[in-house]
Amino acid sequence: MESYEEKFNVLNHCDTFAILNRWGNIDSGGNQIQGIYNRDTRFINHLHLLLNGMPLDLLSSSITEENETLSTDLSNPGFTSLNGIKVAAASLHIHRSQFLKDEVFHEKLDIQNYLDHPCSVKLSLVIKGDFADIFEVRGVKRKARGRLMPLTKSEDGQLVISYEGLDHIRRKAIIYFSQPFEADLAHQLLHFPLDLAAKGLGQLEYAIHFEQTGRASQPKIAYGTAKDELIPRLKHKNAYFPIIETSNEQFTHWLNRSQADLVSLMAETPYGKYPYAGVPWYNTAFGRDGIITAWQTLWLAPQLSKEVLLFLAAHQAEQEDKASDAEPGKILHEMRNGEMVALNELPFKKYYGTIDATPLFIMLAGAYYQRTGDLSTMKQLWPHIEAALNWIDNYGDFDGDGFVEYQHKAERGLTNQGWKDSFDAISHADGTLAKSPIALCEVQGYVYAAKKSASYIAYDLGKTAVAQKLKKSALDLRKKFNEQFWIEEKQCFALALDGDKKPCMINTSNAGHALFTGIAYEHLASKLVKTLLHPDLFAGWGIRTLAANEARYNPMSYHNGSIWPHDVALIASGFAKYGFVVEAARLTTALFDASLFIPLQRLPELFCGFERRQGEGPTAYPVACSPQAWSVSSVFLLLQSLLGLEIIPDKKVIRFNKPYLPSFLSWIKLSGIQVDSLRINLEVLRHKSNEHVSIYWNNQPKDWKMEVSME
Incomplete structure (x- = not known):
């Protein structure tokens, strides 16, 4: 098809x-x-x-x-x-x-x-x-x-x-x-x-x-x-990004095409540029999509993250409105124009029915601050971060069990409000749909990372007591999450807890986000990586949204067996954070291989989750958005995961943690990476005799140093 x-x-x-x-x-x-x-x-x-x-x-x-x-x-x-x-x-x-x-x-x-x-x-x-x-x-x-x-x-x-x-x-x-x-x-x-x-x-x-x-x-x-x-204008937008060249022309083309697609989706707003979610169905501002797109490109284009944060802060909910699922401090899900929303035939003119955009907003603020050291922007955003934190505690966790859950209020709003928002995306092992309120696996990870991020910002703003409280709350959540979500017999985190606090004991890609956010205990990471790479989940092109041995599995469904590039990239990032960089490279290779069969090497919103067949490309999902921002930007997060690259401005350090280049890449050149007010150039070379790499400055800035860890 x-x-x-x-x-x-x-x-x-x-x-x-x-x-x-x-x-x-x-x-x-x-x-x-x-x-x-x-x-x-x-x-x-x-x-x-x-x-x-x-x-x-x-x-x-x-x-x-x-x-x-x-x-x-x-x-x-x-x-x-x-x-x-x-x-x-x-x-x-x-x-x-x-x-x-x-x-x-x-x-x-x-x-x-x-x-x-x-x-x-x-x-x-x-x-x-x-x-x-x-x-x-x-x-x-x-x-x-x-x-x-x-x-x-x-x-x-x-x-x-x-x-x-x-x-x-x-x-x-x-x-x-x-x-x-x-x-x-x-x-x-x-x-x-x-x-x-x-x-x-x-x-x-x-x-x-x-x-x-x-x-x-x-x-x-x-x-x-x-x-x-x-x-x-195109050149101005492209100036957000450094130049990336590699030894593999097809991989370089994938990078360049992805950048061109992302630039085409970057709309002008009073707060700077905002990446619209995707063509045709989502050519407008979406909170979750904009945040994840910014996150995936943060190491390369920090200015985009800043402008996404400012836009979302300006549209943060200030009062309760059941018709739009709005509550004070909540971050936008989507904005729409058109006749139907103007007449309230649909609630999406300014709609807040998302459980994850709010903690993701705080996560991005913390990541942007760590990447840039931009304290003045954090001062500007702090009231919005505080409002988002208050929403998490007072509205997100509305039953007081320590987990953030959702239950939609808008009559015509979304029933499921995580990133897998189709009506049948959250189910139990027997295929029955979970009843609300639903506490999603990945959302708890987002909240954990959000509170950690906010604690770092609070410390540097002189709010020590707030920082300590946030840090403790994050650690308490991590302990509670690993105790209640881990399913030993599945070697995986449960997809969710339903309204009766019963775990949805199915293997899904959501569990991989627990690695991306760092909420998973280290001793569980190797088990989870093995589960995610099992053929029931890993289809050869990426990780399926739902394992092939689960009751609701359908490789042609939207969220129950398909493969989403942004999902795979977030999981690869989690693999690398826990030291599984070779496994992260395996996911990178899978998506790169998929791109070679797709027109323009433009990764779509999703494709079907059929098992990889020799000599054939992935099976298209017929109405997938393409270009879609978080799909085309996934290649940049994949590359960062391979390099283990962190830029730490307060220490004037560029750190590479277990950098690794797969066999199809002999070298990578990065020209024009922003550090402070400077632009630097780096070159990464893979040794022919083994898998180790060497990294060189081409123009080392004064007082900056490089740290490379191979362990």
Whole structure:
């Protein structure tokens, strides 16, 4: 089964994305995912290019390496031109160049005549809009919709497709063309006659602006000007990251593609950049996704973590609201635009139904502080960290048993509120679903790490008593967790405790997060690593969300047997923290191998958990988001896990703990890693005779030193 990404091409820029077929068209028949979307609304659901009324023949199409442009090459079928001359097939070359910038879709068409005589042709575009809410596209049925307005052509030659929503917002697609056209408005068909000289070139440019009541319109701008402005912006975003080169060109390409994908998802906000979760379903701010994406890139791009923290602090809940699952101090789950959330048909306009984003927020704050020593930002964030800690103790642990659990309150909110949030994700060994309130395995680890992180920050802010209390609370939780969650007969931590405090005794990938957070006792780590790498969980491409011998296992399910790259990367990080770096390299190799079979080496949100088959790639999950931020950024956490790299600014130390390079990597060069206000360059070499590595400075900063531990 093909994923949508294998059939279509994806362009995205901040709040706008396009899913086009390989011809650069959008087909309203068949797969309903195609279209051009802006702020959770599909404005355009049909876009078709014709030549003399006929479809064109596809030569090739591809997304450029910087991820900004879809380049499509087409040729003509045989036809008779408007001036009566027979034209053989493949006499004309049509090149489509399409990209997005600032909520505008741009296209440039170049038509090259290779005949030695003139040729008159008629290009035609069919453009239609349906203004479907993103949740409608996902399959949610509505009782009523607004009114789609008739297509109009203005006096100055622009085309307007508009929709009057039930929320009283007028949404418009305004299309500007570079030359006059003939319009058949009844059929939404536009004609552009072109007289091509012998060996001559014809061109057409147009731009689709997405506008709605109450939002400022984007100024009209030509294709070339917009393209010239886009490249510097991409370079600015790319400047967040150092340059990474390796001995393996395919691994280097995976790194570069992942960075380009992540950059394409980084939206501008008043607080800096925020990585949107993923295209198509989650092209907006998600708390958990943004935090984990920032965490995975923290060692390389600390500024992104800072801006994620500031954004989430600004949107932290301040009061109780059952309709949105909000409580004071809670961190955002997701924000949405669109007609359905405006009308409260769904609760996701600003929704807080997540159990883990709040402790993860504190974890990221602590990790950012350890990475940068930025005490001024910690002073700014401390009131928000305190509010999050209060939420953990007063709302998260609402039955006072020492564990943080969830029970949804919003009538139309999420039933399960961990990262595995599908309705059937939390079950017992016999397959029965766990009843709430539910205390998830990984969440207890997040809370443990959050309180440890907050204690370090509190000490440095002079809040000694608070720091000591947090440290003790973290240690108490660790003891209680290992005593009550460890299932000796399963050699694994229980997935969760249900509302009766009965453990969900099944083997899942969640247990690996206990290594990532450090809550697992050291003597249990080797047992857990062995369990996670058992063929029931390790499928060859990564670790399944649910073991193959469990009752609800289905490799094609969303959370009960599939493989999620970000999940695998977090587990690999946990392996390395407990000293199992060779095992971490095994997971890295698995995902790298998977990337080689996936278009553009772009790891999707998830893929199916079937066992690896010789000579075949992983089986696609057909509606997985791609690109998705925490999936494409997983490679950076995997690389950090291999290197065991820590940057400790207060001691002016760069530390490598058991660095290890798998056989497919002979060397890695890191250029431009930020330490204090400096940029440093490092080189890691694997010895040919054994698995040991050597590490060299290329520009050692003053007063900094390197520590390398091979034990």
